[in-house]
Amino acid sequence: MYTLIGTYKTRAFRVAWMLNELGQPFEMDPTGPRDPKLFEINPSLKVPVLKDGDDYIIDSVAIIQYLADKHGQLTAKAGTIQRAHQDSFTQFAVDDVELTVWVAAKHSFALPAELRVPDVKRACVFDFDRAMKSLSVRLADRPYVMGENFTVPDLLLGHCAMWATGIGWTIPAGNVAEYVARIHARPAFQATLSARKAAA
Numbered sequence: 001m002y003t004l005i006g007t008y009k010t011r012a013f014r015v016a017w018m019l020n021e022l023g024q025p026f027e028m029d030p031t032g033p034r035d036p037k038l039f040e041i042n043p044s045l046k047v048p049v050l051k052d053g054d055d056y057i058i059d060s061v062a063i064i065q066y067l068a069d070k071h072g073q074l075t076a077k078a079g080t081i082q083r084a085h086q087d088s089f090t091q092f093a094v095d096d097v098e099l100t101v102w103v104a105a106k107h108s109f110a111l112p113a114e115l116r117v118p119d120v121k122r123a124c125v126f127d128f129d130r131a132m133k134s135l136s137v138r139l140a141d142r143p144y145v146m147g148e149n150f151t152v153p154d155l156l157l158g159h160c161a162m163w164a165t166g167i168g169w170t171i172p173a174g175n176v177a178e179y180v181a182r183i184h185a186r187p188a189f190q191a192t193l194s195a196r197k198a199a200a
């Protein structure tokens with residue numbers, strides 16, 4: 001069985017969601033960020049970490065893509081044009097969307113108080129809005145970014161959207177809001193949300 005190290009408040013949420021999508025049982029080790037005991041596994045002291053057998057995998061995107069490849073679900077095959085397009089959306093989710101929310105979060109609570117620059121958040125909102133416009137065009141009338149099938153980048157974008165709304169940002173009405181609602185209606189997302197509430 002997999003062990004997922006991290007708490008539901010962190011990016012461990014997205015890994016738990018992925019495991020639930022795949023129907024893979026796992027146990028949760030609720031070690032929080034910056035716990036010194038993480039050092040042996042991840043010198044950055046960051047979570048999530050996935051323990052698979054005797055191995056530890058760090059970085060949520062690497063973990064999620066690994067799980068998709070390993071279980072042959074929610075991904076195009078490596079080495080195909082479809083996978084290149086899928087990875088492009090994954091990179092978009094991380095660079096254009098997650099970064100804006102994460103920088104804003106860092107300057108709200110994650111950084112030591114004396115290092116926070118509250119005005120940075122205005123620039124983050126500007127970049128987030130630009131990313132949402134781009135997503136709207138790239139998504140067009142497809143249910144998921146790759147078409148009919150839910151894949152890795154949809155999960156990442158759905159998680160970032162949860163973070164964004166959690167800090168009061170607006171998902172634009174129209175195809176993007178409908179897309180996010182579709183992703184958040186997935187049973188595996190709802191199950192993960194319930195587990196997060198139960199763990200709080």
Ligand SMILES: N[C@@H](CCC(=O)N[C@@H](CS)C(=O)NCC(=O)O)C(=O)O
Nearest residue numbers: 010011033045046047048059060061
């Ligand atoms: N790229 C990494 C980022 C991991 C990360 O920053 N995790 C946060 C929690 S969501 C953390 O552990 N932060 C501790 C820190 O920044 O010192 C991933 O996707 O897993």
